[in-house]
Amino acid sequence: MTGRQQRADAQRNYERILEVARTVVEEQGTQASLRDIARRAEVGMGTLYRHFPTREALLEALLRQRFDTLAARAEELEGADDSREALRQWLREFLSRASAYRGLSSSMMTTIGDEDSALHASCSAMREAAGRLVKRAQDDGHIRPDIDGMDVFALVSAVGWIAEQGPVVAGRRDHLFSLVLDGLAAGAVSGRAPRSAD
Amino acid sequence: MTGRQQRADAQRNYERILEVARTVVEEQGTQASLRDIARRAEVGMGTLYRHFPTREALLEALLRQRFDTLAARAEELEGADDSREALRQWLREFLSRASAYRGLSSSMMTTIGDEDSALHASCSAMREAAGRLVKRAQDDGHIRPDIDGMDVFALVSAVGWIAEQGPVVAGRRDHLFSLVLDGLAAGAVSGRAPRSAD
DNA sequence: ACCTGAACACCGTTCAAGT
DNA sequence: ACCTGAACACCGTTCAAGT
Numbered sequence: 001m002t003g004r005q006q007r008a009d010a011q012r013n014y015e016r017i018l019e020v021a022r023t024v025v026e027e028q029g030t031q032a033s034l035r036d037i038a039r040r041a042e043v044g045m046g047t048l049y050r051h052f053p054t055r056e057a058l059l060e061a062l063l064r065q066r067f068d069t070l071a072a073r074a075e076e077l078e079g080a081d082d083s084r085e086a087l088r089q090w091l092r093e094f095l096s097r098a099s100a101y102r103g104l105s106s107s108m109m110t111t112i113g114d115e116d117s118a119l120h121a122s123c124s125a126m127r128e129a130a131g132r133l134v135k136r137a138q139d140d141g142h143i144r145p146d147i148d149g150m151d152v153f154a155l156v157s158a159v160g161w162i163a164e165q166g167p168v169v170a171g172r173r174d175h176l177f178s179l180v181l182d183g184l185a186a187g188a189v190s191g192r193a194p195r196s197a198d
Numbered sequence: 199m200t201g202r203q204q205r206a207d208a209q210r211n212y213e214r215i216l217e218v219a220r221t222v223v224e225e226q227g228t229q230a231s232l233r234d235i236a237r238r239a240e241v242g243m244g245t246l247y248r249h250f251p252t253r254e255a256l257l258e259a260l261l262r263q264r265f266d267t268l269a270a271r272a273e274e275l276e277g278a279d280d281s282r283e284a285l286r287q288w289l290r291e292f293l294s295r296a297s298a299y300r301g302l303s304s305s306m307m308t309t310i311g312d313e314d315s316a317l318h319a320s321c322s323a324m325r326e327a328a329g330r331l332v333k334r335a336q337d338d339g340h341i342r343p344d345i346d347g348m349d350v351f352a353l354v355s356a357v358g359w360i361a362e363q364g365p366v367v368a369g370r371r372d373h374l375f376s377l378v379l380d381g382l383a384a385g386a387v388s389g390r391a392p393r394s395a396d
Numbered sequence: 397a398c399c400t401g402a403a404c405a406c407c408g409t410t411c412a413a414g415t
Numbered sequence: 416a417c418c419t420g421a422a423c424a425c426c427g428t429t430c431a432a433g434t
Binding site (some may be wrong): 006007009010013043044045046047050 | 397398399400401
């Protein structure tokens with residue numbers, strides 16, 4: 001689809017930018033300087049904007065493959081015997097990927113509500129596949145019934161966010177992941193009705 | 199302590215800046231433009247920097263009173279009958295305060311590891327008081343024993359973070375808060391040993 | 397078609413010059 | 416003592432001019 005019948009220099013620039021962006025975003029997170037990326041790719045600012053009209057478009061290009069892989073993995077795990085363990089395993093892999101770039105959890109969460117974002121489109125198929133894993137674990141009685149895929153996605157992304165907040169808390173990532181997962185298990189439901197905090 | 203024997207104009211500027219900062223940070227979050235604050239306070243940039251050498255120092259001045267109040271509230275709740283409900287109540291109030299400014303959860307979490315930050319100092323007394331509430335609830339068997347105050351603080355801050363990520367998820371704040379709290383209750387412990395995700 | 401880089405309107409931070 | 420605002424080194428975004 002993309003990349004067909006482009007001029008050779010355009011093709012080359014596209015790839016150079018993507019390659020450099022991967023490095024820079026790894027270093028600086030999703031808020032990395034676009035100017036810096038253009039500079040290090042030895043490309044004019046206009047060229048970067050031509051290929052990636054928004055920051056999200058660039059991030060999406062960086063992540064599309066991972067999202068597709070994770071979506072495929074979710075479909076694969078739908079066939080597993082233990083639906084509880086399948087969900088746990090998928091979320092573990094998702095968390096690992098979400099920890100690739102600082103700020104990624106936030107970018108994903110924010111774009112959930114923005115239909116126009118390239119990240120939204122790219123991410124939603126994956127989220128739906130994950131939602132089916134949640135549903136199956138619920139049908140088997142492993143996950144409390146009063147939650148949905150979005151709750152699970154939000155909480156695991158939140159653990160990813162915590163890990164980004166500094167070395168002191170980063171070391172607790174896996175522990176917190178376990179806490180959250182345990183908390184979503186059926187049987188942990190409290191009898192108290194929640195009331196608003198403010 | 200502070201505010202003693204200052205020149206009248208200095209005192210006035212300090213208060214003006216703080217007042218304007220409250221409004222601007224409410225609007226724009228903790229990443230608000232310092233230039234904008236100085237401009238709206240009708241004060242030179244140097245004046246802002248003289249009174250608040252770092253962004254955190256300004257934020258701390260904005261929040262000190264709230265932190266003190268929350269710390270006092272925690273000590274008050276230490277005397278409550280139901281230690282489980284006391285913790286829940288305190289965390290509810292904390293979450294409400296943490297939702298005052300966009301980015302505040304992140305600022306608090308990040309400065310936990312930075313001893314030099316004004317926010318760190320201001321926040322730590324409150325965190326310690328909250329830690330005692332957690333400890334008491336654990337001693338009474340209401341909270342699982344394999345966690346500490348930092349875990350609880352991180353997870354509830356994470357819920358605050360989620361609520362900042364857009365209107366779609368913001369509506370789930372109280373629901374997610376309940377999920378997390380239920381998950382920390384004793385008896386929800388899983389039998390599986392956690393392993394690293396990457 | 398595509399690329400370049402200057403131009404514009406913003407930042408945060410510092411610091412000489414003023415009162 | 417304290418205040419001011421220009422100066423500096425950065426941004427993101429746009430767009431006329433080039434090939």
